[in-house]
Amino acid sequence: MKDSWQPFDIGPRSLEEVRSLLEQCQGIIWIGPTRYMFSSQCTNGASKLVEMLDELSQRHCNVTVVGKMACNAVMKDSVSVMSYHMIANAAVVWEFLKDRKLPGVMALDRAYPFEINWSTAYRDPVQQLVVDIGSGNGLFLLGMAKRRKDLNFLGLEINQKLVRCCLDTAHQSGIWNGYFIATNATSTFHSIVSSYPGELTLVSIQCPNPDFNNPEHRWRMLQKSLVEAVADLLAPGGQVFVQSDVEDVVWRIEKLFLKYGKGKLTQGVWVEENPFGVRSDWEQHVIDRRDPMYHLLLSKSSSLNDFRMAGV
Numbered sequence: 687m688k689d690s691w692q693p694f695d696i697g698p699r700s701l702e703e704v705r706s707l708l709e710q711c712q713g714i715i716w717i718g719p720t721r722y723m724f725s726s727q728c729t730n731g732a733s734k735l736v737e738m739l740d741e742l743s744q745r746h747c748n749v750t751v752v753g754k755m756a757c758n759a760v761m762k763d764s765v766s767v768m769s770y771h772m773i774a775n776a777a778v779v780w781e782f783l784k785d786r787k788l789p790g791v792m793a794l795d796r797a798y799p800f801e802i803n804w805s806t807a808y809r810d811p812v813q814q815l816v817v818d819i820g821s822g823n824g825l826f827l828l829g830m831a832k833r834r835k836d837l838n839f840l841g842l843e844i845n846q847k848l849v850r851c852c853l854d855t856a857h858q859s860g861i862w863n864g865y866f867i868a869t870n871a872t873s874t875f876h877s878i879v880s881s882y883p884g885e886l887t888l889v890s891i892q893c894p895n896p897d898f899n900n901p902e903h904r905w906r907m908l909q910k911s912l913v914e915a916v917a918d919l920l921a922p923g924g925q926v927f928v929q930s931d932v933e934d935v936v937w938r939i940e941k942l943f944l945k946y947g948k949g950k951l952t953q954g955v956w957v958e959e960n961p962f963g964v965r966s967d968w969e970q971h972v973i974d975r976r977d978p979m980y981h982l983l984l985s986k987s988s989s990l991n992d993f994r995m996a997g998v
């Protein structure tokens with residue numbers, strides 16, 4: 687808070703408004719005041735808020751309290767302190783909410799595998815696996831799943847709404863070899879895919895949509911940890927399919943795989959067409975507006991080198 691600002695406590699009307707909003711929530715994050723100590727005149731609103739959160743947390747609402755001051759308020763006034771998640775260090779939470787990659791969180795993601803019941807995800811959970819990173823509305827993955835019943839398809843997509851739609855579509859279309867998980871694939875790819883009981887034979891990264899206006903976000907999705915995980919988990923002879931309408935994106939992704947792929951991936955092969963015959967949603971838009979797409983296939987070296995997804 688700026689030095690020139692004057693803090694005011696919330697009064698009964700604001701508290702009522704807050705209550706009517708919070709009552710509709712299943713999860714609440716209270717990020718307390720920063721750089722401001724509750725003075726004796728200003729604690730009433732905070733105490734009332736804690737009372738309200740106590741009540742909501744008893745009704746199975748998940749409450750997380752962030753920041754030293756808010757944690758202190760809860761410690762002072764709550765009658766059910768144990769039902770809160772409390773994080774005194776607000777700075778870390780802000781960084782996380784701003785989508786910064788926190789090494790500790792990424793390490794945890796890698797260390798504690800997602801618990802996925804593969805037998806409920808797929809009818810045959812040991813078939814070879816194809817993973818689409820940033821699967822969007824699932825057009826590519828669902829189309830592929832219909833064509834190749836001998837393979838399982840997994841979409842990792844950060845947008846939960848899209849994932850829900852994809853799962854509904856898969857269910858309604860009777861697709862039993864296509865599954866989607868709402869996750870940040872950058873940090874969780876290894877946790878998720880390492881527990882799969884079959885072989886990982888293809889990873890696709892299609893139109894990862896770089897934000898060229900914001901250099902900080904340009905390579906948000908594909909980072910060293912993800913490249914390493916793909917290189918490690920891909921079966922020998924397995925492939926990485928990269929496509930984009932921005933040629934530079936494909937070049938840069940290839941560079942990242944060659945730099946961080948621990949020497950396991952061979953130089954990419956540029957292909958004229960999408961070799962799978964099923965287009966992704968973004969690809970379809972680009973083709974409809976008659977712009978070019980750029981496609982690249984990288985392979986994991988293998989002594990046998992007899993498996994090829996492309997062209998089958």
Ligand SMILES: C[S@@+](CC[C@H](N)C(=O)[O-])C[C@H]1O[C@@H](n2cnc3c(N)ncnc32)[C@H](O)[C@@H]1O
Binds near residue numbers: 822
């Ligand atoms: C431009 S869209 C392309 C979607 C699809 N691949 C296609 O070609 O139509 C990029 C997608 O990547 C998803 N995405 C971005 N970062 C991600 C991440 N770290 N983990 C998983 N999905 C991500 C976005 O939510 C978005 O759906």
